[in-house]
Amino acid sequence: MSLPSTFAPTFVLALLLVSGCSYFEVAEHNMPAGHGGSVEEMHDVMHDHGDDTPAIDGAPETRITADAMAFEPASLEFAIGEEHNLTLHSVDILHDLTIDEIDFHIAADAGEETTGGIVFEEAGTYLAYCAVPGHRQAGMEMQITVR
């Protein structure tokens, strides 16, 4: 008996919640709060492990430029156990630098740079690449030698 009288208010409340929610999302997307959001969204699409690898305090830094589907330099060398920061500077569009074996990932949008720390515990040859769809296939790979 009481079903019709409770159904209507519940339905209206649900509508309000849904419309309130989507309005808030739209407003948030239109906020001029930098363009870091686009990189974060790409992360969510491309990776399930999310955020940039943090930098290591006080470690030496190597700068890497990403431009026109290539990394510069195209190869690097490190010692086993050496703490090092890699800074990725993207010139043209969103790029990232991914090293699967050490779960390393940093991304930089056009004109931005991002720094993340690396430590390799085992000697060998590692392949770093850009995980933005199509970029690795276009040649965005870098060889890292650890000895």
Ligand SMILES: [Cu+2]
């Ligand atoms: Cu790229």
